[in-house]
Amino acid sequence: MNRRVNEIGLLIQAIVAMTRRPPPLRRIVREVFSCGNRSIVFVCVTMAFFGMILVYEGCMQALALIPDLSSAGPATIRSTIRVFGPLMAGLMVSFRVGAGIAAEAGTMVVTEQDGALLVSGSSPAEWLVAPRLVACIIAVPALTVVGCLAGILAGGALGVGWFGIHPSDFFSLSMVDRGDAAVCAAKSLLNGMAIPVFAAAAGLNTRGGSEGVGVAATSAVVRSCVAVAVIEFLVSTVARVAGA
Amino acid sequence: MAASDAEAIAIDIQDVGRSFGSQRVLDRVSTRFMTGRATFVVGPSGCGKSLLMKMLVGLETPDSGRILVFGKHVATMNAAELNGLRRRVAFVPQHPALFDSLTVGANIALPLVFHRIQDEAAARSTAVRLLSLFNLADRADLLPGQINQSDRKIVSILRSMACGPECLVLDEPTTGLDSPSRDAVFSMIREIGMVDSGIETLIVVSHDMQSTMAIADRIVFLYKGVVRHDTSPAGFLTATATDPIAAQFLAGAADGPMNTEADEA
Numbered sequence: 012m013n014r015r016v017n018e019i020g021l022l023i024q025a026i027v028a029m030t031r032r033p034p035p036l037r038r039i040v041r042e043v044f045s046c047g048n049r050s051i052v053f054v055c056v057t058m059a060f061f062g063m064i065l066v067y068e069g070c071m072q073a074l075a076l077i078p079d080l081s082s083a084g085p086a087t088i089r090s091t092i093r094v095f096g097p098l099m100a101g102l103m104v105s106f107r108v109g110a111g112i113a114a115e116a117g118t119m120v121v122t123e124q125d126g127a128l129l130v131s132g133s134s135p136a137e138w139l140v141a142p143r144l145v146a147c148i149i150a151v152p153a154l155t156v157v158g159c160l161a162g163i164l165a166g167g168a169l170g171v172g173w174f175g176i177h178p179s180d181f182f183s184l185s186m187v188d189r190g191d192a193a194v195c196a197a198k199s200l201l202n203g204m205a206i207p208v209f210a211a212a213a214g215l216n217t218r219g220g221s222e223g224v225g226v227a228a229t230s231a232v233v234r235s236c237v238a239v240a241v242i243e244f245l246v247s248t249v250a251r252v253a254g255a
Numbered sequence: 256m257a258a259s260d261a262e263a264i265a266i267d268i269q270d271v272g273r274s275f276g277s278q279r280v281l282d283r284v285s286t287r288f289m290t291g292r293a294t295f296v297v298g299p300s301g302c303g304k305s306l307l308m309k310m311l312v313g314l315e316t317p318d319s320g321r322i323l324v325f326g327k328h329v330a331t332m333n334a335a336e337l338n339g340l341r342r343r344v345a346f347v348p349q350h351p352a353l354f355d356s357l358t359v360g361a362n363i364a365l366p367l368v369f370h371r372i373q374d375e376a377a378a379r380s381t382a383v384r385l386l387s388l389f390n391l392a393d394r395a396d397l398l399p400g401q402i403n404q405s406d407r408k409i410v411s412i413l414r415s416m417a418c419g420p421e422c423l424v425l426d427e428p429t430t431g432l433d434s435p436s437r438d439a440v441f442s443m444i445r446e447i448g449m450v451d452s453g454i455e456t457l458i459v460v461s462h463d464m465q466s467t468m469a470i471a472d473r474i475v476f477l478y479k480g481v482v483r484h485d486t487s488p489a490g491f492l493t494a495t496a497t498d499p500i501a502a503q504f505l506a507g508a509a510d511g512p513m514n515t516e517a518d519e520a
Contacts, residue, residue, distance in 0.1 A: 126314050127352035130341045130415065132369035 016215040022208045024136035025144050034142040042146030047154060050107045054100050054154050055161040061099055062091060062162030063169045070174045080174055084181030087166050093191045096159035097198035098243050101206065103158075104151055105235035109210035112143060113231030116214025117224035125215065135215055143207040151203035152196065159195070194250045198242055205238040265290045265422050265456040266311060266344075270320035273306060280306055282480040283320065288422075293444075293457040295467040298477035299504065299513060304460045305349060307477070308426045311458070312346040313337045325421075342370055344422040345415035349430050351407040353399040353414075360386070360395035363414045370418055378417070385413045389443055405436030409443050416447075422456040423447065429463055441466040464505050468492070476501060478513075 070083050116139055119125050125135045163182075170176040213231035217223040266288040273281040281303040288294050296304050309315040310322055313329050322329045324344055332340060353362045363385060364378035373381060386392045389409060394402050402410070408428055415423065428444065429437040441463070447454055461467050467474060467488070474491045476484040484494050484501060495502040503511030 122350045122352055123348035124350075124352045124354065126309070126346070126348050127411075127414075129314060130312055130346045131366035132338055132341065132371075132418075133365075 016212050018205075018208050018212045021136055021140060021212050021215070022144075022204070024134065025140040025208070028134065028137035029141045029145070032137065034137075034145060038142040039145050039149075042142050043150050046104065046108050046143070046146050046150040049111075050104050050150075050154055051157060053107055054103045054158040057103055058091075058096070058099055058158035058162035059165035061095060062087065062164070062166030065090065065095065065162070066166035066170045067173075070170065070176075080170070080176050081180050082186070083174070084167065084170055084176060085183050085186035087170070088163050088182070088184065089186045089191055091159050091162045091166070092187060092195045094243070094247070096162065097155050097195050097202060098239065099162075100151065100155040100158040100199065101202035101239035101242070102236055104147070104154060104202070105206050105210075105232055105239055108147070109206055109231045109235040110228040112139070112207055112210035113214035113228045114224055115139065116211045117217035117227040120215060120217045121220055121224060135211070140207060140211045143211070144204065147203040147207045148200060149203070151206065152199040155195065155199040155202075190250065190254075194246060197250075198246045201242045201246065202239050205242060206235045209234040209238050263290045264288075264323075265325065266458075267323040268307070268320070269323070271307070271310065271317040271322060272319040273303070273310075273315070273317050280480050281317070284477070284480070284482055285320075286475050286482055286485050288456055288458055289473075290421075290455045292472040293459065293470055294473045294475060295471035296458065296460045296475045296477060297462070297464065297467055297504070298483075300462075302477045303480045304477055305426050308346065308424050308458070308460055311424055312341050312344055314346070338370070342372075342418045343420055344424060345418065345420035346424045347412050347415045347426060347428060349427045351399070351404075351411035353407060353411060355399055358396050358398060359391075359402060359410050362399065362410060363417050366414060366417050372418060381417060382413075385417060386410075389413070389446070403436070404432055405439040408432065408436075408440050412440075412443065412447075416454065419453045421454065422458065423454045425457075425459045427460050427462065429461065429466075437463060437466070441470065445470055464507065476504070478504075 065087050066083065069087060070080055073080055073083055116135065119135060119139065128134055128138050167178070167181050170181045171178050210231040213234055214227045217227040264287050268284055268286050271281055271284045272279070284303070284307060296307070298304055306315055310317055310329065311324060313332060316330055324340055327336070327340070329340065354365070357365070360379055360382040363382035364375065367373045367378035367381055368375055372378075383392055383395050386395055391406060391409065394406060394410070399407055399410070412425065412428065425444070429440050432440065444457070444459065447457065471488050474484065474486060474488055475482060476491065478500060483498070484491055486494065491501065491505070495505050499512045503513050
């Protein structure tokens with residue numbers, strides 16, 4: 012194929028393909044399981060340590076300035092829901108799933124399956140991207156929620172056990188409002204859209220043989236991570252401007 | 256394939272050119288593929304054969320010139336028209352390009368479902384029927400990884416035949432196969448004209464000159480992106496008497512003017 016695949020074009024093609032012929036339910040279920048199952052332990056472990064780091068550093072700084080840790084828990088919960096949960100879950104899924112999607116897409120290009128799909132009346136957007144797009148839109152928000160819970164619980168265990176914060180103080184939702192939940196939902200949904208599209212585009216632009224597939228997989232991870240960071244910044248900024 | 260009396264132009268290639276950077280891969284290529292004919296496109300590696308075949312179904316586009324398939328300009332077709340074209344002109348890539356997660360039968364059924372010609376159950380029956388034409392019905396439930404290379408190539412060809420195309424384009428169908436497997440695939444290609452496949456035009460890119468001379472109605476010899484000979488097998492044989500490059504290619508000799516020219520380039 013001689014045309015370079017761009018992310019926006021691929022997303023539009025996948026959405027158009029889905030409206031023409033929705034991906035089979037069994038493929039979506041398989042992809043959700045694949046994406047979620049491959050990432051859940053990774054996301055939970057990473058978020059747990061991240062939550063503990065957040066609480067430890069936050070509490071140490073708070074103790075140095077004001078010897079009051081009553082807001083450590085609510086602040087941790089808010090920042091986890093609003094910022095670190097969607098960011099870290101997005102990055103983890105990019106590492107775990109993005110490279111796999113790019114490698115599959117790259118192999119399709121190298122073995123001419125992309126051409127075979129086109130002459131069979133389908134397209135890589137329909138075959139490869141559409142089911143994964145739906146799967147990631149379901150799995151990434153779910154992983155974000157689970158990751159947030161892991162981070163908050165692990166951070167809470169450290170706060171309560173190490174710093175002696177009362178559990179009812181730490182796990183208070185006094186600083187969390189609907190706006191934080193909406194920001195978290197928006198970021199994780201957009202991450203779920205961006206990761207498969209950026210990864211598949213990197214794979215479909217593979218040139219050369221197996222070396223090209225390796226380059227595409229690396230490029231997919233880098234591009235997906237950058238996309239997650241950009242989404243984080245844009246949604247945070249828009250939410251602040253909108254007062255959320 | 257038997258030549259028909261009412262021979263018509265299936266594909267008309269007019270002054271087609273294509274470059275990659277400074278490299279001119281196809282240079283003002285003009286030829287015609289007629290219905291009822293088996294045309295073999297031959298030439299050394301890198302002379303633009305595969306690129307030209309991909310252009311026939313809109314997988315690649317020329318920089319200059321035009322390709323008319325059944326009278327319609329491929330480069331100006333929209334997505335729906337290209338889909339229609341790909342039902343009439345089936346293209347089999349160099350690699351079998353089968354989907355490993357699908358059974359052999361499901362792979363063959365795929366274009367029937369994607370083109371909305373049949374539902375999955377009917378498409379599956381068609382796949383088994385096509386497989387049985389070549390005594391491969393027992394492979395229908397196997398995965399591509401469980402069958403041998405030549406069967407994979409044959410399945411790939413059957414998948415492209417599933418929608419009942421009028422024209423079949425095979426890009427180096429015997430690449431990477433050992434001698435018995437090559438024979439099996441070429442024997443299938445011979446049979447395509449005999450079974451009730453509806454295929455009127457066969458275009459094959461090949462390096463195998465022995466099979467080419469045995470099966471082809473016409474030979475297009477591409478060399479350095481230019482059509483050097485466009486003739487019958489007998490005509491090609493005659494041309495080798497005066498053209499040392501064609502003679503070297505036909506003989507498959509390691510040394511000769513093709514190497515000298517390549518070294519000079």
